[in-house]
Each structure stands twice: as C-alpha cells, then as structure tokens.
Amino acid sequence: MTSRREFIKSSSLALAGLSFSNLNFTTNFFASTFESKRPKLSEREFVSDAVEEKILEMKSKIADKELAWLFENCFPNTLDTTVAHKFIDGKPDTFVITGDIHAMWLRDSTAQVWPYLSLINKDGKLKNLVAGVINRQTKCILIDPYANAFNDGPADSPWKNDITEMKPELHERKWEIDSLCYPIRLAYGYWKTTGDASIFSKEWIDAMKLVYKTFREQQRKDGTSPYKFMRNTAWATDGVVLGGYGNPIKPVGLIVSIFRPSDDTTIFPFLIPSNYFALVSMRQLSEIFNSALNDNQTAMDWLLFGDELEEALNIYSVHNHLNYENIFAYEVDGFGNKLFMDDANVPSLLSLPYLNAIDVNEEVYQNTRKFLLSNDNPYYFEGKAGKGIGGPHAGLNMIWHLSIIMRGLTSIDKNEIRDCIRTLKYTHANTGFMHEAFHKDDPNNFTRPWFAWVNTLFGEFLIKVDNEFPELLKENF
Numbered sequence: 001m002t003s004r005r006e007f008i009k010s011s012s013l014a015l016a017g018l019s020f021s022n023l024n025f026t027t028n029f030f031a032s033t034f035e036s037k038r039p040k041l042s043e044r045e046f047v048s049d050a051v052e053e054k055i056l057e058m059k060s061k062i063a064d065k066e067l068a069w070l071f072e073n074c075f076p077n078t079l080d081t082t083v084a085h086k087f088i089d090g091k092p093d094t095f096v097i098t099g100d101i102h103a104m105w106l107r108d109s110t111a112q113v114w115p116y117l118s119l120i121n122k123d124g125k126l127k128n129l130v131a132g133v134i135n136r137q138t139k140c141i142l143i144d145p146y147a148n149a150f151n152d153g154p155a156d157s158p159w160k161n162d163i164t165e166m167k168p169e170l171h172e173r174k175w176e177i178d179s180l181c182y183p184i185r186l187a188y189g190y191w192k193t194t195g196d197a198s199i200f201s202k203e204w205i206d207a208m209k210l211v212y213k214t215f216r217e218q219q220r221k222d223g224t225s226p227y228k229f230m231r232n233t234a235w236a237t238d239g240v241v242l243g244g245y246g247n248p249i250k251p252v253g254l255i256v257s258i259f260r261p262s263d264d265t266t267i268f269p270f271l272i273p274s275n276y277f278a279l280v281s282m283r284q285l286s287e288i289f290n291s292a293l294n295d296n297q298t299a300m301d302w303l304l305f306g307d308e309l310e311e312a313l314n315i316y317s318v319h320n321h322l323n324y325e326n327i328f329a330y331e332v333d334g335f336g337n338k339l340f341m342d343d344a345n346v347p348s349l350l351s352l353p354y355l356n357a358i359d360v361n362e363e364v365y366q367n368t369r370k371f372l373l374s375n376d377n378p379y380y381f382e383g384k385a386g387k388g389i390g391g392p393h394a395g396l397n398m399i400w401h402l403s404i405i406m407r408g409l410t411s412i413d414k415n416e417i418r419d420c421i422r423t424l425k426y427t428h429a430n431t432g433f434m435h436e437a438f439h440k441d442d443p444n445n446f447t448r449p450w451f452a453w454v455n456t457l458f459g460e461f462l463i464k465v466d467n468e469f470p471e472l473l474k475e476n477f
Contacts (some may be wrong), residue, residue: 014216015289034069035120037432039080046079049124051116054463061466064476067425067474075459078112084152090184090413094132095152099450101148103157103171106140107261111135111346111453113458117193130190136200137183140169142209145180145214146227147173148263162314163230163244175218175227176257177274178347180211181281185355188284197292205293208285212301215278218256220249237264237392250334261345262393268331268339272317273347275309276357282306318364327368328352341379342372343391344437348405350389353410360412373407383440386423394423394437394447401427401434401454403463414469421465422477434458 041047055072062068075462077099084095096109115132120127124138140150147170151157154168185201217226228244236471238248246269255278257271282302290299319338321327328349329338342349350372353360360366371377372389379390381397389403390396408420427443428434434455436448465472 037073039154044080046083048123051076062473071462074455077455082452086418092128092132092315094129099452106179107182108453110186112456115456117189134187138204138207143169145210146175148176148179176259177257179278180263186279221251252334253308262343262391268333270332273349277347279309280357305441324367324371329369344389344403351406381440385443386427397440398437400437405457408461425477
C-alpha cells in the first residue's frame with residue numbers, strides 16, 4: 001500500500017515539476033498582477049466579515065506587495081477551503097480537514113483556527129465556528145482518546161488494517177500527547193477570549209475525564225499500557241518496536257508519547273516538548289474546573305497531576321550538551337538516555353514559548369535555541385534557498401515552513417524576524433502559499449501544496465509582527 005507521505009510527496013513534487021520547473025526561485029512569477037489565489041467567493045467554505053476586515057487592514061500596512069499578497073492568500077485558507085460548519089441539535093459543529101488529507105487531526109484543527117481567536121468577539125458566525133471545532137473535538141476524544149485523526153463519521157481509511165483498536169470513525173490511531181493538549185488549548189483560549197463557558201458541557205467534562213485517565217495510563221507506573229500500535233509498512237518511523245509498545249521507559253512521572261506531532265514514532269518515549277505542553281494543559285484545566293465549573297476537587301486533581309509532571313520535567317528534561325551546556329533534550333527514557341534534536345512540528349523545543357510552556361528569556365531555553373538553530377541539530381539544514389529545521393517525516397535537507405514561522409514567532413530579535421519574513425517570501429515557489437517542506441537549495445522541490453495549518457500560522461506571524469514590530473512591515477523584502 002502506498003503510504004500517506006509517499007502519496008503526498010509524489011503528488012506535490014509532480015505538481016511542482018509541472019508548474020514551476022522552468023522558474024528560478026527568486027523570480028517574481030506573479031509580480032505584475034498578484035492575482036488572488038483564493039477560491040471564488042461563492043466557492044469558499046466559510047466567510048468571516050472580521051477576517052475579511054483584518055485582511056484589508058493588514059494589506060494596507062504591508063508595504064511589500066508580494067508579502068501582502070501572501071497574507072491575503074494564506075490567512076483565510078482554513079476558512080476558505082477546510083471547514084464544514086453546521087448546527088447539530090442546536091449546537092455548533094465544525095469538521096476541519098488538514099487540506100490535502102480529508103480527515104480531522106485534533107492537533108491541526110486547533111492550530112488552523114487558533115489565529116482567528118482574537119477576532120471572534122467581533123464576528124458571531126466565526127465564534128460559532130470555533131465553538132463548533134471544540135464540540136467536534138469533544139466528540140472525537142469520546143470516540144477514542146488515543147487517536148490522532150478522525151473521519152467525519154464512520155468511513156473508510158487507508159489505515160484500517162493497522163494493528164491497533166481501529167474504529168470506523170478513526171482515520172488514524174497514533175498516540176500523541178499533543179492530540180489531547182491542543183483541544184484543551186483551544187477550549188481555554190476560547191473561554192478566556194469570550195467569557196463563554198457554555199462549551200464546557202457534560203460531554204466536554206466526560207472527555208476531560210478520559211484525558212486524565214489516558215495521561216495516567218501513559219505514565220506506565222505499573223509497566224503496562226492498554227495502547228499498542230503496529231503497521232505493515234516500509235517506513236520505519238511508522239512502526240513501533242517491541243510489539244507495538246515502544247522502547248522501554250523507567251516510570252518517573254513523565255508521560256509516554258509513542259508518536260511525535262510529526263506522526264513519526266519516538267525513539268525514547270518521553271517526548272519532552274509534548275510533556276511540557278501537557279503541563280500547560282493541566283494548569284489550564286485546573287483553572288477551568290475551579291473558575292468556570294466550580295469543581296474544586298477536579299481542579300485540585302489536575303493541579304496535583306501538574307505538580308507531579310513539573311517535578312519530573314525539572315529532573316529529566318535538562319541535560320548537559322558538549323557544546324551548549326545545559327539544554328532541553330527532545331526525548332528521554334528515564335534511564336538516563338536522551339536525544340538531542342528538534343523537529344519542525346509543534347510542539348517542538350523551539351515552540352515552547354509560543355505554547356506558554358517556557359519563558360523566552362529562560363537561560364536553558366536560549367541555550368537550547370542556539371543548539372536547535374545550528375548544524376549540531378541533525379535536522380537543521382542550510383542551503384541556497386534558506387535555513388531552518390526539518391525532521392525525519394519529509395527527509396533530510398527538507399526545511400519546514402512551520403519551523404521558519406515558529407522561529408519568527410518565538411524571536412525577540414528584529415533582525416532575526418526580518419530574516420524569517422524574507423525566507424518565507426522567497427520560498428513559496430510562486431504558488432502564493434506556504435508548504436510543508438522545501439529543499440534547502442530549491443523551494444520548487446516541496447511537499448504538500450495544500451497545508452492549511454502553515455498557511456494560517458503564517459498569517460498569525462505577520463499579525464504578531466504588526467503588533468510588536470510594525471516598522472518591519474513598512475519594508476520591502
């Protein structure tokens with residue numbers, strides 16, 4: 001069977017070869033007109049007045065016409081192309097596909113609508129759409145808290161024969177800690193933005209009970225796990241060793257993640273960025289149950305769980321590197337083994353300040369950042385087209401736009417932010433959109449022409465630049 005990544009890679013490269021093979025990556029293919037790459041108004045899946053107003057506002061502030069064009073194409077891409085919004089039994093429901101894969105990832109669906117949160121108090125329809133995502137995520141968790149991706153109801157899946165407890169509602173069943181953290185992030189962000197606690201329904205509370213149970217199970221304190229996963233595949237990163245349970249861990253209070261947010265298997269199952277993300281989620285849940293739901297006992301349960309996890313992270317997450325002193329490891333196993341690297345997908349070590357897990361000025365984070373953005377990180381690549389972090393998922397020498405955007409989002413250096421903007425402008429391969437990954441020497445060699453998460457995140461980045469360094473948007477890149 002052709003793997004998902006093989007299909008995406010081959011189709012993306014074919015598209016790139018067909019459309020852009022004769023173009024140099026520095027060529028301004030659409031310089032004369034910059035025609036919109038958005039669907040026609042009648043063909044858009046969802047239209048938000050607040051988002052359209054934000055696009056006009058940002059275009060008036062961005063001096064570089066190509067950059068303004070990119071923002072106009074990218075920021076609304078999730079709404080234009082990936083959402084199916086309706087009401088079920090009087091409650092909003094929103095199914096969000098990733099783009100070129102017709103399935104809903106708990107991670108992607110949060111990340112795709114997150115940049116719109118600041119606008120939902122201005123647009124009731126948009127507010128309902130985001131509430132609908134939260135409601136759909138709740139349903140997904142209740143179906144299976146170990147799954148990462150879901151169908152829109154019972155349907156076929158290319159992974160239906162995976163050796164795990166598959167169900168017709170599941171697109172894929174890879175256990176990734178962040179799959180449960182992202183819905184918490186969205187629900188908390190929605191509540192803090194709107195003050196609307198109606199999303200914390202009985203079903204949502206039941207889903208959070210499952211989250212608690214799942215996190216506890218994956219501490220594996222008794223040496224067992226109800227979850228296992230195997231797949232008949234030629235891709236080593238899609239397989240899980242030792243009968244599908246993963247490499248051994250020493251129970252120390254951290255939570256096992258069999259897969260990374262890239263959907264690649266972990267080497268050492270305690271994935272540090274995801275454990276930090278879980279800690280943030282636990283603090284958020286404690287606040288929700290205390291302040292919004294007046295459930296002091298559950299709030300205390302999450303608070304104490306968070307304290308336990310924080311203590312374990314303080315002991316096991318930081319290690320001495322030969323060249324960088326104390327830095328965060330990417331993965332550990334509790335036995336003393338650790339992996340020094342980073343992956344472009346979020347949560348990553350680079351993204352910890354973005355997720356409110358670590359202060360950007362923290363010394364260990366800054367040491368780690370120097371390592372991550374150097375050739376000592378095995379998945380950091382530099383070439384003629386740009387520099388940035390990739391990962392095993394797209395292969396060597398492939399830089400992810402996510403990592404460049406995340407570098408900009410977590411930077412406090414105006415020159416570094418400028419460099420990120422410039423790289424993004426010159427590596428969209430004249431498509432008008434961001435992509436998954438591009439070759440370090442040739443952005444025309446890219447994967448995933450339709451990847452809504454990175455498009456919307458690009459918009460979020462430029463809005464942050466406007467808020468913090470508006471003078472940068474007056475420049476031509």
